[in-house]
Amino acid sequence: MSLLVFRDVTCERGGRVLFEGLSFALEPGGAALVTGPNGAGKSSLIRVAAGLLRPAAGAVEGEAPRALLTEVASLDEELPLAEALGFWARIDGRADAVADALIKTALSDLAEVPVRLLSTGQRRRAAFARVVASGAPVWLLDEPANGLDSAALARLEDAIARHRANGGGVLIASHTQIALPDAKPIHLPFPGEGRGPVATGPILVPGLRRGSD
Numbered sequence: 714m715s716l717l718v719f720r721d722v723t724c725e726r727g728g729r730v731l732f733e734g735l736s737f738a739l740e741p742g743g744a745a746l747v748t749g750p751n752g753a754g755k756s757s758l759i760r761v762a763a764g765l766l767r768p769a770a771g772a773v774e775g776e777a778p779r780a781l782l783t784e785v786a787s788l789d790e791e792l793p794l795a796e797a798l799g800f801w802a803r804i805d806g807r808a809d810a811v812a813d814a815l816i817k818t819a820l821s822d823l824a825e826v827p828v829r830l831l832s833t834g835q836r837r838r839a840a841f842a843r844v845v846a847s848g849a850p851v852w853l854l855d856e857p858a859n860g861l862d863s864a865a866l867a868r869l870e871d872a873i874a875r876h877r878a879n880g881g882g883v884l885i886a887s888h889t890q891i892a893l894p895d896a897k898p899i900h901l902p903f904p905g906e907g908r909g910p911v912a913t914g915p916i917l918v919p920g921l922r923r924g925s926d
């Protein structure tokens with residue numbers, strides 16, 4: 714059974730259609746990579762998948778829990794990292810998962826450091842640790858490689874590969890090259906590029922249009 718399904722989804726923001734008729738399914742072990750220029754609607758697509766934006770038309774389906782990574786880590790700045798992660802992990806009923814998530818993101822040494830003292834890359838890894846600790850089968854990652862050095866990027870790619878090998882699925886929006894074998898491509902084109910198919914393979918995108926800017 715599919716983990717996540719977009720069925721003829723249209724997304725509008727600010728009175729503008731960003732994409733329409735977007736259909737694809739994320740299977741266990743699967744991945745989809747959303748690309749496109751600034752403002753094309755990549756983050757909006759991820760937010761639609763997360764249920765934070767309602768599609769103007771169509772439906773997003775799937776019973777599997779989803780974990781979301783955005784620019785904002787939403788971790789208490791004053792708490793030590795492990796405690797800040799523990800707050801969310803307890804809500805997910807996964808308090809025991811924090812230590813392992815810290816190991817997978819190479820943050821164990823910073824477990825007692827207040828979140829406000831973390832660097833940009835460390836914050837990004839901390840936000841990803843939240844996703845790892847959640848135990849959710851579906852990972853929705855908006856620019857997960859932002860701010861990461863090459864070692865951290867390799868660890869991110871490893872974690873994604875392991876998640877997929879365990880039957881999880883990932884939907885990623887990224888400007889940066891990221892190793893995502895056999896990912897379904899979803900390209901959101903430039904404004905004014907016109908209507909037409911924007912994806913190949915198993916993703917079906919009957920049309921895509923934009924309103925006037």
Ligand SMILES: Nc1ncnc2c1ncn2[C@@H]1O[C@H](COP(=O)(O)OP(=O)(O)OP(=O)(O)O)[C@@H](O)[C@H]1O
Pocket residue numbers: 726727731749750751752753754755756757758
């Ligand atoms: N809250 C909002 N209200 C109205 N329009 C918005 C809102 N947020 C974003 N938009 C518009 O929606 C469009 C798509 O934005 P989005 O952030 O999804 O693009 P993106 O492809 O992720 O861009 P980037 O590569 O710069 O991150 C942009 O034109 C943006 O101005």
